[in-house]
Amino acid sequence: MKNNSVTKIGIVGVGTTGCSMSVLTTGHGYQTVGLIRRPNLIADYEKRFSNYFKAMNIEGIVSAEQGGICAKYLTYTTDYNDLRDCEIIFECVSENLETKHEVYAQIEKSCPKVRAICSVSSAIIPDQLASSATKYKDRIIVTHPFKPAHIVPYFELCGGKDTDPAVITFAKEFLESLDRKPTVLKKPSPGFIGNRLQFALWREALNLVESGICDPEDVDTCLRYSFMPRYTAIGMFEHFDNGDLRLNITTCNTVFPTLSNVTEAPAVLTDKVENDDTGVRAESMTGFYDWKAVDLVAFRKRALSQSWKFVNWEFPTE
DSSP, X not given: OOXXXXXXXXXXXXXXXXXXXXXXXXXXXXXXXXXXXXXXXXXXXXXHHHHHHHHHHHTTSSOHHHHHHHHTTEEEESOGGGGTTOSEEEEOOOSOHHHHHHHHHHHHHHOTTOOEEEEOOSSOOHHHHTTTOSTTGGGEEEEEEOSSTTTSOEEEEEOOTTOOHHHHHHHHHHXXXXXXXXXXXXXXXXXXXXXXXXXXXXXXXXXXXHTTSOOHHHHHHHHHHTHHHHTTTSOHHHHHHTSOHHHHHHHHHHHGGGXXXXXXXXXXXXXXXXXXOOSTTSXXXXXXXXXXXXXXXXXXXXXXXXXXXXXXXXXXXX
């Protein structure tokens, strides 16, 4: 349900995540202003925004007419003064603390109505984000999404030592109005929840390959056809609670001592980067897989196939 206390939303940095956020907000009928620091890129951002709605149209989620209505809710600007009426602003610039501090300084100068400044940072904790702020130190929080933000519903929220608890409550309620599934951390932690879990799994996956236990394809087959499908319907704590926690302790005591505990990226990963085998975007189109013969359009379609069901919004009709 739309949050009537919010009349205008600002998005600073309309790159991949920022553009995805603008699809999410306009798709829920919120007037949105996208601030672009490089005006020569406005045409590219407009095309990306349009393509997101075209993809939803192909999936039968939204009509072309509805997509056109949503587009009317979005304007672009290069002037922070055009964010002056925004009650909530999503900061979606690169993971560079100096750049983020420059953005917050501009918001403090230009935006008297802002109630929450929400960084989509995937790892920087709020105390670092707010360290140079003066006027709005209590309003800078993390609202980290998983990409693409308009399709994947999970957001994780985190405040710092100076955060006003009312800001977290406001941001959580607003994200719920966007049909998101936000969680709130009790205290900051680098990587928050999602990336800590994902990279703990990634560390052990790399260890399995580096130790010669299996190949990358074997890890992916295991993930796709064993426990991961289960965890799209129930959670990990739900799963183990429905087993026997006494057996769980036995398994923990057997497996935990053998798990990787490395504290930096292992050679199985760094060697590939040194050889410029960095994945799909590499000139060689090689990483752990050889991507040269892969139909990437089909792959990306498959990557999103389980998430489209979450895009069941009430789109604006006028």
